[in-house]
Amino acid sequence: MTFFARRRIVGAAVTLTALAGVWLWSERMENRLESSSYFTGWSLLTAIVALAAFQLRKKLPAAPFGSAATWLQVHIYVGLGSAGLYAIHAPWRWPNGMLETILSLLYLATFFSGVVGLYWTRS
Numbered sequence: 001m002t003f004f005a006r007r008r009i010v011g012a013a014v015t016l017t018a019l020a021g022v023w024l025w026s027e028r029m030e031n032r033l034e035s036s037s038y039f040t041g042w043s044l045l046t047a048i049v050a051l052a053a054f055q056l057r058k059k060l061p062a063a064p065f066g067s068a069a070t071w072l073q074v075h076i077y078v079g080l081g082s083a084g085l086y087a088i089h090a091p092w093r094w095p096n097g098m099l100e101t102i103l104s105l106l107y108l109a110t111f112f113s114g115v116v117g118l119y120w121t122r123s
Contacts, residue, residue, distance in 0.1 A: 011077045019084040026088055040089035047082040051075060079114050086111070 022043055026036035054075040057065060065071075086107060095101045 007073065011073060015077045015081040015084075019081055019088075022085060023088050037089065040085060044082060044085045044089050047078050047085055050078050051082070076118060079111070079118075083111055 022040065026040050029036040029039060054071050057068065057071045090100075090104065095104045
């Protein structure tokens with residue numbers, strides 16, 4: 001097995017495991033009659049801030065915070081995992097109100113532009 005294949009398998013496994021943990025915890029909260037929307041919303045916001053941190057890493061090339069290649073891989077898997085977080089947070093329904101609609105459309109546009117960018121850089 002090549003290094004790249006092993007890296008993809010590990011990255012996908014970590015992402016799916018984290019998503020499963022978030023989903024199980026939110027289900028547990030709902031079963032205890034607690035609202036899981038704050039938990040999933042803050043998790044999604046944390047993922048978005050982590051994705052934005054990649055831009056800071058690119059601006060500071062000499063900073064000893066790991067290699068740019070590692071940051072790129074983390075950025076890719078956190079970005080793909082954020083779609084799962086979004087699906088857990090807003091479970092396949094049209095947003096209510098103007099603010100939710102704008103936030104959803106901005107997230108979806110950003111996510112799909114990232115997927116297109118990933119495809120372009122890999123082909």
